[in-house]
Amino acid sequence: KQEVTQIPAALSVPEGENLVLNCSFTDSAIYNLQWFRQDPGKGLTSLLLIQSSQREQTSGRLNASLDKSSGRSTLYIAASQPGDSATYLCAVPSGSARQLTFGSGTQLTVLP
Amino acid sequence: NAGVTQTPKFQVLKTGQSMTLQCAQDMNHNSMYWYRQDPGMGLRLIYYSASEGTTDKGEVPNGYNVSRLNKREFSLRLESAAPSQTSVYFCASSEKWVAGPGELFFGEGSRLTVL
Numbered sequence: 001k002q003e004v005t006q007i008p009a010a011l012s013v014p015e016g017e018n019l020v021l022n023c024s025f026t027d028s029a030i031y032n033l034q035w036f037r038q039d040p041g042k043g044l045t046s047l048l049l050i051q052s053s054q055r056e057q058t059s060g061r062l063n064a065s066l067d068k069s070s071g072r073s074t075l076y077i078a079a080s081q082p083g084d085s086a087t088y089l090c091a092v093p094s095g096s097a098r099q100l101t102f103g104s105g106t107q108l109t110v111l112p
Numbered sequence: 113n114a115g116v117t118q119t120p121k122f123q124v125l126k127t128g129q130s131m132t133l134q135c136a137q138d139m140n141h142n143s144m145y146w147y148r149q150d151p152g153m154g155l156r157l158i159y160y161s162a163s164e165g166t167t168d169k170g171e172v173p174n175g176y177n178v179s180r181l182n183k184r185e186f187s188l189r190l191e192s193a194a195p196s197q198t199s200v201y202f203c204a205s206s207e208k209w210v211a212g213p214g215e216l217f218f219g220e221g222s223r224l225t226v227l
Contacts, residue, residue: 043218
């Protein structure tokens, strides 16, 4: 069974800092990995989708990397802003590829 | 752009009552999903519909039924609500099913409390 772990569970940083969020998964036979953002009381917003053939995907100040062999992905946020405060979740397909398995998320607070 | 729309946003039920959560997407997506999100349990798939006319069970289907009414709409029904079904329910959609779900787009959620 696919298991997804996100460390740390919570992170607080001052504005302007560059930061890295981590996601690890147990079954490396995945065909993609997705990063989401969730604001309090809201739904999930897709940030980046990395296909298994890609090593990186970038969108604005966000950069996600994928290392299938080690079962790890990182989300890099450059020049963090208070508006980046949210919970960030990663998700990968399960071994059967019939559903996604989500991590429990990293709650990020960017202090002004 | 409406994206994925869920109704109602909030609902309080008594044990044993029934209700249906409605979901509609306007992105012409083929696949639709229902998840529940609980503290400490994360997001778990209840049911999904890979394409119009098909539905399949996810990780936690017990106590729920679904209907893929047409390509746009996917409803979730609780026939006899239980306190354990108190949760936040999310509908999601993806453009296509290629060996599994593609990029997911979520609704804002429906917050259900069962007393």
